[in-house]
Amino acid sequence: MAMASTDRVILGSIAFAIFWILAVFPAVPFMPIGRTAGSLLGANLMVIFRVLAPDEAYAAIDLPILGLLFGTMVVSIYLERADMFKYLGKLLAWKSRGPKDLLCRICLIAAISSAFFTNDTSCVILTEFVLKIARQQNLPPHPFLLALASSANIGSSATPIGNPQNLVIAVLSKISFGRFLFGVFPAMLVGVVVNAVLLLCMYWKSLSVQKDVENAEIELVSDEEVDSHRFSPATMSHVNSLHSQEQFSADSMNTSNQNQDNFNENEIKTDANGVFDSCRNSNASMEAANDGSLQMRDKNVTSKGILSVDGCLNMSWTAITAALALVVLDFKDARECLEKVSYSLLIFFCGMFITVDGFNRTGIPSAFWDFMEPYAKIDHAGGIAVLAVVILVLSNLASNVPTVLLLGARVGASAATISAASEKKAWLILAWVSTVAGNLSLLGSAANLIVCEQAHRAQPSGYNLSLWTHLRFGVPSTLIVTAIGLTLIRD
Template structure:
C-alpha cells in the first residue's frame, strides 16, 4: 500500500494519536472521557477528516468478533450465577499444604479458568479469594497477586476465547478452536510452570514464613465474605455491598427455598454447565465460533426461563462499542500507509524462518503491546506477519504464535494488561487489604518472567 496524500497522513495520525492517548491513559486531565469514548472519538475523527468514508468505516467493523465476544460474556454471566467461580475459589484453599502450594494452585487455577472464561473475568472473581486466603495465612499478598495476574495472562493465550486479541487472531486467520488450543497448550503449560518457578525463586523467603500457631486454621472462603462482581471485561465494575442488594437477596431467597425448589436450582446449575461444555465441544468440532457462542448464550437465557434483562445488563456493552471504534480507527490509520512503511523497513530483519527474525518480531510485538496495547498491535501487524510468513512457506501462515507473544507481553508491566490493572485495583479497594501493587514492584517480576516465558514458549507453538 502506497503512502496516502500528506494531508490524510497527518490527519489520520492525529486521529490515531487521540485514540492511543485515551486508550492508554483514559483519565488524562485535558480530556478525561475514558477508553470507550476515546475509541469512538478516534473513529469519528477518521471519518470527519475523510481518511475513511462512512461506508468504509462501517465495513471495517468485524461483526464475527463482536458476536463471539458478546456470546462469551453472556455465558460467563450465567456461570457466575451458577457459582462456578465460587467453586474455583474454594479449590484454592482445599487441603492447602502451605504458602508454596497455595501459590502453585493460584497459578494453575488462574491459567485454566482464564483459558475458557477470559483472563479479566478470572482476575475479577478470584482476587478476593486470594486476598482472603493470604490474610488467613498471615502472608503478604504481593506474590499471590502477581501469580494470579501473570498466570491469567499466560493461560488465556491457549484458546481463542481467552482474551480479545486471540479472538481477532483466530477469526481473521481462520484457525479452528481445536488447532489453536492444541497448538499452544504445550507452551501454556510449560509457561505456567516456568512462571511459578520464577515466583517461587523471587519470593522463597516470604513464602517460608509460617502462620502463628495461635491463629485458627484456614477455612474455605465463605460466599458472603466475597463481594459480588459484574462481569465486564472492559471495566470490570465492582459491586459494593450497597449496590449488590439484588444479588444478595437472590441468594437469600435460594437458601430459604423448600427441598424441591433447591433441587430445581441444582438442576439449573447442571444445565448451565452442560450448555457451557456443549459450547466448548462445538468449538472443537469447528463450528462457527461466533454463532455458537450466541446460540449457547440464548440457550442459557431460555433455560433460566425469566426476564433476561438483569443478566444482559451485566454484559459490557462499552467494551463492544470500544471495539467498534477501534476497528474503524485502526482501519483509518492503516490506510494512511504508515504501518505499511514501517513494516517494509522492518520485514528484512523479521523473517520467521530465522531465529534472529523471530527474536526481532517478538521484541517489536512485546514493546508495542505495552505501549499501544496488544489488540491494536495484533490488528496492525497480524495480517502483515501472516502474509510475510506465507511467502516463506504456506504452513507458516498461521498466527497462533502471535497470540502467544502479544498475550504474554502483558506480563511485562502493570499497564501491559487489563488483567494486571484489575488485580491491582481490586486489591487496593479490598476492605481488609488496601494493598497497592506498584508499577515498579510489578516490573521487577514482569521483565524476567515475560522474557523467559516468551522465549521458552515460542519453540513449542504448533499452530
C-alpha cells in the same frame, strides 16, 4: 500498505495517542473523562480528521467480538448463580500450603480455563473472586491479580480458541486444532511455570508474611462472603477510589443482607481494552492486510479472511446461544441478569475498533514491518529474534489481532520460501509472541485491563493495580517467557 498523506499520518497519530493515554491513564488531570469516553473521542477524531470516512468507521466495528463479549458476560452471571465460585474456592483451599501454593493454583486455573474459554472470559469471571481470596487471607492482592492476568494470557496461547488472534491464525494458516495444540503446548506449559516462578521470586517476602501492609485498614473478607461471591460485570469507569468508596458505602448498607443478589450499577465492570487486543476488527483490519502491497496474495488472503470472520461469527453465536439457553432454562424474567451486562464495555470496544483501524490506515504499522521484514527470516536465530521483537512492538502499539492480520500472510509467505515446515512454524511463532506480548504492559491485552479495572471497582474495597506495578513484573516476565517459548515451538 502505502503510507497515507502526511496530514493523515500526523492527525491519525494524534487521535491514536489521545486514545492510548486515556486508556492507560483514564483520569489524567487535563482530561479526566475515563476510558469509555476516551475511546469514543479517539474514534470521533479519526472521522473528524478524515483518516476514516464515517462508513469506514462503522465498518470497523467488530460485531462478532461484541457478540462474544455479550454472550460470555451473560453466561458468567448464570455460572455464579450455580455456585461455581463456592466450588472453585474449595478447590483453591483444598490442602493448601499457604500463599505461595495459592498463587501457583491461581496460575494453573487461569491458564487452563483460558485455553478453552478465552483469556478475557476467565479474567471477567475470576478477578473479583481472586481479590476476595487474597482479602480473606489478609494477603497483598497484586501478586495474585498479576498471576491471573499473565497466566490467562499465556494459557490462551495453546489453542485456536484461547483468544481471537489464535482463531484468525488457525483459519488463515489452515492448521488443525491438534497440530496447533501440539506445536504451542510445550511453550505454554513451560511459560506458565516460568511465569509463576518469576512471581514467586519477585513477591517472595510479601507472600511469606501473611499481612497486607498496603491495605492494613481494609476489612477482611469472610469465608461466607467468598463462598457466596457474585459475578460483577466491569465498567470502564475512571472514578477515583475515594469517590467510588463514597458511592459504594450507601449501596453496601442496602445490599449487605441480600447476599449481593441485587447489583449496584457502580460495581466493577470489566474493561476490555484488550479485546482490541483480543480480536479487533476482522473486517476492517483485513482491508489493510489485503492492500496493494500484497497484490500477489490478495485473493488468497481475502478468501481466508472471510473464513476468519466466519470463525469469529461461529464463536460469537455459540456464546450467545449458550447465554440464551441459560436464560430459557432459568424460566424467569431475565431483565435483572441482562442489566448486569457491561454495556459501557461494549461501547468502549466500538470506539477502540474504530481508533485502531484508523491508526492502521495511516500506514505506520505496515511501514515498520516493511523496514524490518528483510531481517526477520526464521531460518536463523537472529531472524526469529527480530521477528519476535517486531510482533511484540506492534502488538502493544496497534493490538495483536490487527498485527496478526497485517503480518500473517507476509510472515507465512516469507517462511514458505524456506520450507513448508517453516511456514507452519512461522504461524505458530506469530500466535505465541502476539499472545504473550499482552503481558508486557497494562494496555497490552484486554485481560490486563479487565483485571485492573475490576479490581479497582470491587466492593467493599477495591485495589488499584498501577501501570508501574504491572510494568515492573510484565516487562521481565514477557521477555523471558517469550524467549524460552520460542525455543520450544514445534513445526
